Amino acid sequence: MIPRRMWVLVSAVLLGGIAAVVVAQQDMSKVEIKTEKLADGIWVLYGAGGNIGLCSGPDGALMIDDQYAQLSDKLLTAMKAANDAPLRWVVNTHWHGDHVGGNEAMAAAGATLIAHDRVRERMMEGQDNKFFQRKVDPAPAKALPIVTFSDTTELHVNGEDAVAFHVPPAHTDGDVVVWFPKANVVHMGDTYLSSMYPIIDLESGGSINGLVAASESVLKRIDDQTKVIPGHGTVSDKAGLQKWHDMLVGTRAAVAKLVKEKKTLDQAVAAKPTAPWDDVWGKGFMKPDLYTKVLYTELSAAKK
Numbered sequence: 001m002i003p004r005r006m007w008v009l010v011s012a013v014l015l016g017g018i019a020a021v022v023v024a025q026q027d028m029s030k031v032e033i034k035t036e037k038l039a040d041g042i043w044v045l046y047g048a049g050g051n052i053g054l055c056s057g058p059d060g061a062l063m064i065d066d067q068y069a070q071l072s073d074k075l076l077t078a079m080k081a082a083n084d085a086p087l088r089w090v091v092n093t094h095w096h097g098d099h100v101g102g103n104e105a106m107a108a109a110g111a112t113l114i115a116h117d118r119v120r121e122r123m124m125e126g127q128d129n130k131f132f133q134r135k136v137d138p139a140p141a142k143a144l145p146i147v148t149f150s151d152t153t154e155l156h157v158n159g160e161d162a163v164a165f166h167v168p169p170a171h172t173d174g175d176v177v178v179w180f181p182k183a184n185v186v187h188m189g190d191t192y193l194s195s196m197y198p199i200i201d202l203e204s205g206g207s208i209n210g211l212v213a214a215s216e217s218v219l220k221r222i223d224d225q226t227k228v229i230p231g232h233g234t235v236s237d238k239a240g241l242q243k244w245h246d247m248l249v250g251t252r253a254a255v256a257k258l259v260k261e262k263k264t265l266d267q268a269v270a271a272k273p274t275a276p277w278d279d280v281w282g283k284g285f286m287k288p289d290l291y292t293k294v295l296y297t298e299l300s301a302a303k304k
């Protein structure tokens, strides 16, 4: 068994949902924002929390995700340093606190907040997440996305025809991927983590099948030159995303086999079904046993 304390730590740090817990543990004043240019007019900003995509040019700046409220000033400074244009839009890839924490400040700075319908609904509702022992209060009205969509929306800005599209429930049920076809850059939110096992937030409607489908729909659109921004971890490419996809498919099959054999949860975890992938993917916060537990929970429920 995994000690309860570790579960709490893993869930708090990873999901970013218990923003207060994370903030209490991490001194945001020490966080430095690192900016990397990916294409003309497109950057990625690394700080604490989910990676931020930035498309900035003559029409203004479009940000994808905005990390934590405590970093908003630094993020706005980094954004202006990349290109001195006013912030006009923020797209949230999903509703977790490490991706929407700066919403209120970004709206105050002039941004229109855009997201999938479920992001707004979940932020309004708040959540008591039993599996990850995470309590999230309903968000203040000013932090809520005011433009929402159920399937796809396009942003025709700065010479781009960016497509924000919903994928089947994957990390959550409100996931959106943002694709910049001209710049050949895609931001996948937490449907892709470049160096660790996925977080499947089952209580926010997440599903391993949706994660596989999300990676497949992006793999179909991109080529070997595409820059792939993951929700967490360094910028990757098509080959990296293909490895992620293959790991998802392999680990899903390994755990499904144990469910089919009617193993209990403890037996499934003890069997270490993810062992062939653990060296590459199991060293982040999402440890092999916890990932196995999540997969088992979903796949055994689907059997019933």
Ligand SMILES: [Zn+2]
Residues within 6 Å of the ligand: 015, 094, 096, 099, 171, 190
């Ligand atoms: Zn997330």
